[in-house]
Amino acid sequence: MTYERRPGDMTRITTPELAQSFIDDQIEAMREQIGDKKVLLALSGGVDSSVVAALLIKAVGRQLVCVHVNHGLLRKGEPEQVIQVFRNEMNANLIYVDATDRFLDKLAGVTDPEQKRMIIGGEFIQVFAEEARKLDGIEFLAQGTIWPDILESEKGIKAHHNAGGLPEDMKFELVEPVKILFKDEVRVVGKQLGLPDNMVCRQPFPGPGLGVRCPGAITRDRLEAVRESDAILREEFAKNGLEGKVWQYFTVVPDFRSTGVKDGKRAFEWMVIVRAVNTTDAMTATVEPLPYEFMTHLTDRITHEVPGVNRVLYDYTPKPTGTIEYE
Numbered sequence: 512m513t514y515e516r517r518p519g520d521m522t523r524i525t526t527p528e529l530a531q532s533f534i535d536d537q538i539e540a541m542r543e544q545i546g547d548k549k550v551l552l553a554l555s556g557g558v559d560s561s562v563v564a565a566l567l568i569k570a571v572g573r574q575l576v577c578v579h580v581n582h583g584l585l586r587k588g589e590p591e592q593v594i595q596v597f598r599n600e601m602n603a604n605l606i607y608v609d610a611t612d613r614f615l616d617k618l619a620g621v622t623d624p625e626q627k628r629m630i631i632g633g634e635f636i637q638v639f640a641e642e643a644r645k646l647d648g649i650e651f652l653a654q655g656t657i658w659p660d661i662l663e664s665e666k667g668i669k670a671h672h673n674a675g676g677l678p679e680d681m682k683f684e685l686v687e688p689v690k691i692l693f694k695d696e697v698r699v700v701g702k703q704l705g706l707p708d709n710m711v712c713r714q715p716f717p718g719p720g721l722g723v724r725c726p727g728a729i730t731r732d733r734l735e736a737v738r739e740s741d742a743i744l745r746e747e748f749a750k751n752g753l754e755g756k757v758w759q760y761f762t763v764v765p766d767f768r769s770t771g772v773k774d775g776k777r778a779f780e781w782m783v784i785v786r787a788v789n790t791t792d793a794m795t796a797t798v799e800p801l802p803y804e805f806m807t808h809l810t811d812r813i814t815h816e817v818p819g820v821n822r823v824l825y826d827y828t829p830k831p832t833g834t835i836e837y838e
Contacts, residue, residue, distance in 0.1 A: 514691050517658050525695075533692075534703060541566070541567065545570070548574065548650040549576060550574060550652070551578065552567065553579075558694070559656075561701065562701040562704065563655045563689060568597075568603055572602075577603050580610055580635060580638050582611065586742070586745075588742070590607070592709075593607075596707060614630075620728050624726075624838035628718075628719050628838075652683035653686040657692055698711050714760065721737050722838075724836070725764060726766060737762060739818075747805070753805075757799045764781050765837075778821045780819050780821040781821075782822040784824045785809070785826065790830070790835070795830055797829050798828070810823040
């Protein structure tokens with residue numbers, strides 16, 4: 512059974528049994544909707560699109576065509592994980608597009624945060640549309656819309672980030688199997704589908720990716736400093752039992768250099784800002800007090816392993832006054 516809206520008496524999906532019941536219902540509904548036609552999905556590697564992909568693979572197999580666009584702003588190892596999980600393990604019909612140069616060339620010299628977001632979003636739609644035009648027989652477009660997306664759109668809090676955007680001549684019927692679920696329910700369903708924990712339980716990640724964690728005009732070397740320092744931070748969180756206990760944690764590398772000393776010589780290099788916050792609704796956020804020993808070890812690793820960095824700072828600003836992301 513499918514619903515356009517979440518039923519008021521719907522039981523929250525918290526157990527494998529409830530998740531399996533939902534999965535079985537959706538597989539039946541999608542097979543009935545799609546038949547023998549093809550369906551297209553933009554697969555980011557985030558929890559919502561990953562769960563939709565896994566559901567569709569079970570329902571219609573290789574009638575699903577996944578397009579994974581690497582815009583060069585993903586975290587370290589993410590494109591490789593998408594390919595490994597979906598193409599190699601789940602036998603998905605996956606098209607991988609490395610559009611790194613295209614995105615970074617468009618972003619060169621752009622400092623305004625909103626303009627950066629518009630470029631990234633607009634270019635993503637263009638790349639996705641170009642790939643879609645190469646395919647024959649696509650009649651359906653799958654999306655990872657979830658219930659909060661619909662509620663926030665109706666209340667005018669934000670535009671529905673999934674609906675619309677494609678050129679007008681591209682008309683698809685939508686397939687939205689998780690649109691009546693809350694985020695925590697999507698995670699339970701993802702686990703039941705066999706997706707890896709680090710994909711299902713990954714922390715929130717902005718649509719523009721690392722582009723908003725590289726304030727100012729994005730340069731390739733500074734972007735790599737963000738990517739590498741973020742990878743070290745995530746590795747240390749996992750090693751020290753902090754993964755899953757902190758809602759969101761990441762690094763930022765502003766376009767600002769300071770004087771330091773490396774190997775007995777003056778080093779005029781960037782700083783890495785570490786941000787770690789807890790929240791329930793993302794409207795307000797508190798700062799996680801990370802242990803001193805953890806921070807000194809993290810600082811040692813980042814300053815010695817990430818080229819172009821000589822200083823690490825910790826951001827103690829709650830929301831308000833500071834937003835969670837920097838741009």
